[in-house]
Amino acid sequence: MKNAEFLNKIKAKAEQNTQHRKDPRFKKTMAFLKGKGLLNTNLPIAGKTGMKLEIKDAIWAGLNVEPRIIEVLPTAVLHYQKSFRDFEQMPENLRVVIKALRAGEHAGPEFEGVAFEKLKVWAYTQLKDKRTKPLNEKKHLKAFKLTRTLIEKLEELVASGRYKDQTSALEAAIENL
16 A cells, blocks of 8 residues: 555656646756756757846756756856846845855855755856856956066066966966966
8 A cells, every 4th residue: 555655656746747847947947057058958958048047947947847957056147147137136045155156165055955065066167168267267356566577577478479468477487386
């Protein structure tokens, strides 16, 4: 008797999952994430990049259909915030996670049951379009006061053709320390 009840619950859950996979919220979210190179699927969903999503719909799809969506959603919002219509009204827990990722923190809050470490991996992953830089490769503006002689040396290095600009010359010098 217990096996029959258990089997019926599994069948009901499978039927519900099949219905959820037909939901437009899931299809749009997966098409966007597939198009951006964040997720792949064996479902017949073509990747699309030029679409606008709702964060709440993506969270629904992650909680009800495909849990991997929750893992990559903070990265998607971080890199493609203009693709989300409700960016300004995002849930507070997502806002806190994104702030921690931007700050480069080593530990942070979980998001919908997914550990911060898993979320961080996606933020540091190179995407297939190569135009979007991972967080750990993004350059940050810093101002330094250098002597005139150092500036002249940097200009000479750039003029010699060894480096494309003064920043790359400084980066190379620091890496060789």
